[in-house]
Amino acid sequence: MKKLILLLVVSLLINLVSAQNVLVFQPSGGANDGTDNGGINTGKDTWANRHDPAENQGVDMYALSSPISNCNTSDYKSYFQFDIDTLPQVVDSVFFGVTHHPHTANCYSNCVADFYFYYVTESWDEMTLVQQSEPIDDTTAFFGPLTISFPNDFQNQEYDITNAYNYWKTAGVSNYGFTIYSPTVGCNNAAVTFGVRSSDDTIAINRPYLKIYYSSQTGIYENTLNAKVYPNPCGDILKIEIDQIDHYYFSDITGRRFELPYSESTKVFDTSSLKSGVYILSIKKNNMRRSYKILKK
Numbered sequence: 001m002k003k004l005i006l007l008l009v010v011s012l013l014i015n016l017v018s019a020q021n022v023l024v025f026q027p028s029g030g031a032n033d034g035t036d037n038g039g040i041n042t043g044k045d046t047w048a049n050r051h052d053p054a055e056n057q058g059v060d061m062y063a064l065s066s067p068i069s070n071c072n073t074s075d076y077k078s079y080f081q082f083d084i085d086t087l088p089q090v091v092d093s094v095f096f097g098v099t100h101h102p103h104t105a106n107c108y109s110n111c112v113a114d115f116y117f118y119y120v121t122e123s124w125d126e127m128t129l130v131q132q133s134e135p136i137d138d139t140t141a142f143f144g145p146l147t148i149s150f151p152n153d154f155q156n157q158e159y160d161i162t163n164a165y166n167y168w169k170t171a172g173v174s175n176y177g178f179t180i181y182s183p184t185v186g187c188n189n190a191a192v193t194f195g196v197r198s199s200d201d202t203i204a205i206n207r208p209y210l211k212i213y214y215s216s217q218t219g220i221y222e223n224t225l226n227a228k229v230y231p232n233p234c235g236d237i238l239k240i241e242i243d244q245i246d247h248y249y250f251s252d253i254t255g256r257r258f259e260l261p262y263s264e265s266t267k268v269f270d271t272s273s274l275k276s277g278v279y280i281l282s283i284k285k286n287n288m289r290r291s292y293k294i295l296k297k
Contacts, residue, residue, distance in 0.1 A: 024097075025087060026209035029200040032059050034127045035278045038081040038177065041293055042278075043199025045208060046126040047078040053131035061201045062101065065180040067113040069188035078194065079120065079129065080208060081177025084168060085251055086282050086291040088214040094165040095158035099206040101195035107150035110191035113184040116144030117161065120176040137179045142167070148182075148192045158211060165210075225288040229281065233295035236272035238281070247284040250294070252277065271296060 027043035030036035038044040047063040049055060050073040057063075063078035080096075096117075119142060124135040142164050161178075168175040180194050197206040228241040250258040250271075258279075261270040269281075274296045281292045 021214050023088065023212040023214070024209055025082065025084075025212065026097075026204070026207055027082065027199050028204065028207065029198075032127060032200070034125050036126060037278075038083040039280060039291070039293065042083070043207065044081040044083075044126050044177070045079060045198045045200075046129050047076050048129060048131040048134050050075050050131050056127060056130050058126040058129065059200055061198055063196055063198045065115060065182065065194040066188060066191055067110045067182040067184040067186055069110070069191070070185050071187035071189075074188040074191070075181075076193070077131075077134065077179050077181040078196070079124065079126070079135075079177060079179050081120070081124075081175070082210055083280070084165065084175060084210075085280070086289060087210070088212060089169055090214060091162065091165060091169075092213040092215060093160060093162045094213070095211040096161045097156065097158040097209045097211055098196035099156050099201075100152075100154035101193075101197075102153035102155075103192060103195070104151040104153055106190045107192060108189040110184065110186040110188050111150040112147065113182040113186075113192050114145035114147050115180060115182045115194045116141035116146070117159070117164070117178050117180050118142065119164070119167075120179055123176055135176065135179075142178070146194070148194060150192050152192070165212075225283065225285055225290040227283065227290065229292045229294070232292075233297045234271055235297055236270070238269040238271050238294065240267050240269070240283075242267065242283075242285065245283050245285055249282055250274070251280045251282065 025040065027038060027040055030042035030044070036042040036044045045063050046058045047065065049057065064076040065078040066075045069075045119138040120135050121138055122135045143159060143161060164178065167173055196208065199207045201207050230239055248262065250260055258274065260273065276296050279294045279296060281294050283290055
């Protein structure tokens, strides 16, 4: 009888594991020209430095957050945004993954601090954001406290942001990403930081990512649809080599969607109404989905 129960438990565990998909969404650095929106090829992250309030850090290979200093201007806030429009609607859990900088030498004050994640509530550009023009963030944290003390070497860590993902996906709230910092006030002197590699890191594995666990019952298989889209850059028409499309839409870097005319017979989208810029074409067919970055001339 015990053997039978054990077999049933093992069978149940196998079924649960097999019913769950894992998707890692890890953007690369992008063009760093103000068009990056956190898509797979357009990573969006930066940080603001009160010591240099007019200096932009959008191309840095790292992002820093710190406690609030009351003895100098040595404090920072980091910003991250992922374009989740084409990612699963229904998820089991979502984790924000980062590669931390080690901090193993020299901390003189503010060597222990609690860090939090806060929603950003307005749009921002990684190439123009500076301390003097920081976007507004929600004063209520959605993640934390994350206690960081000196010394540390966290290496790769993943933080559960499932609630934030669902908030953006299902509550009809605009996704402007999030900021990370510590509200702890003290004198920063080589203080602890939430310091991580950014999407501009030349080593791809170090870049921030989302790890998404979702049930196969959602029936959507991401980035498994093969279709050739051309020309790219495009003018007034965009062609696609595919026999059928169940659903499609275009979106710009702010997330606005555009339902453009499409001819099933000629396999042509009419893109004449689009202004010059970068767009995402999202298509779905037979429970498969894929997104393409399109440049309109």
